[in-house]
Amino acid sequence: MRVERTAIDGVLLFVPTPHRDDRGLFTRTFDAVVAERAGLDPAAFVQDSQSRSRRGTIRGLHGRSGRGEAKLVRCARGAVHDVLVDARPDSPTFGERISVLLDDESFVTLYVPPGLLHGFQALTEQTDVCYRIDREHDPVEDLSVRYDDPALGIDWPLPVSAISDRDLSAGSWERLRDRLRSPEATR
Numbered sequence: 001m002r003v004e005r006t007a008i009d010g011v012l013l014f015v016p017t018p019h020r021d022d023r024g025l026f027t028r029t030f031d032a033v034v035a036e037r038a039g040l041d042p043a044a045f046v047q048d049s050q051s052r053s054r055r056g057t058i059r060g061l062h063g064r065s066g067r068g069e070a071k072l073v074r075c076a077r078g079a080v081h082d083v084l085v086d087a088r089p090d091s092p093t094f095g096e097r098i099s100v101l102l103d104d105e106s107f108v109t110l111y112v113p114p115g116l117l118h119g120f121q122a123l124t125e126q127t128d129v130c131y132r133i134d135r136e137h138d139p140v141e142d143l144s145v146r147y148d149d150p151a152l153g154i155d156w157p158l159p160v161s162a163i164s165d166r167d168l169s170a171g172s173w174e175r176l177r178d179r180l181r182s183p184e185a186t187r
Contacts, residue, residue: 001031003038006100008086008093012038012111013100014072027107029074030132040111045072047133053080053122056161059129060119061152061170063087063143068114072132078124079103081157085145085173088115089180095173097152102129117145121156144170 004013014034018027032042053059061083063069073082085097100110102120112118120129144167147154151173 001028001034003034006098008084008096008098008116009091010111010113011084011098011116014038014109014111016107016109018105018107029107029109030072038111040070044070044134045132046135047131047137049131049133050076051129051131053127053129054161055122055125055127056158057122057127058119058147058156058160058163058167060167061085061117061145061147062119063115063117064138064141065143066138066141067135068116070114070134071112071118072109073102073112073118074107074109074130075102075104076128076130077104078122078127079105080120080122080127080129082110082120083118083154084110084112085117085152086115087117087143087176087180091115095177097154099154117143119147121158121160123158143176145173145176146170149173 001014001016004015016027018025035042080102082100082102086093088094102108102110147167149172
C-alpha cells in the first residue's frame with residue numbers, strides 16, 4: 001500500500017494493490033503501520049459507518065466545527081465522485097477543492113483531516129461508502145454548504161437524482177467562510 005499526497009494540505013490517498021485471480025480479488029483496505037508512517041494515529045478512529053446511495057445521489061457538503069473530524073473514506077461497492085473543500089482558515093489551501101474517484105476497483109481510501117467539507121455523488125446504481133471516523137458525532141457541531149454553491153463551482157458528473165432536505169437547505173460557502181475567518185470563530 002502506498003500513500004499519495006494531494007493538492008490540499010494534509011489530505012492523503014491510501015492506494016492498495018488488489019490481488020486478482022480466477023477466484024476474484026483480495027486487497028488490504030486499512031493498514032495501521034502504513035497509517036502511522038503517514039502521520040496518523042490508527043487508534044484515534046473510534047467509529048465505523050456506512051452509507052448506501054443510488055446513482056446520482058449527492059451527500060454533502062458536510063463538516064464539523066470545534067475540533068473538527070478526521071475520517072478515512074472508501075467506496076466498498078460501486079463508485080463515487082468524492083469532493084473535499086478546505087475550510088481551515090489557517091491552511092495554505094483554505095477554500096481550495098479537489099475531487100477524487102473512489103471505487104470498488106482501486107479500493108483507494110481517502111484521508112480527510114479535520115476542518116474540511118466532504119461530499120460525494122454516487123456514480124453507480126448501488127453505492128456503499130464506508131467511513132472510519134475519529135470521534136463521536138455531535139449534531140451541534142454540524143457544518144454544511146450547499147452542493148451547488150456557485151462560489152465553489154463543483155462540477156458534479158451526473159444530474160442529481162436524490163438529495164436530503166438538510167443538504168438542499170445548507171448555507172453558502174461565502175457565509176461559512178466569513179464565519180470561519182471572524183475573530184469570534186470557535187474551531
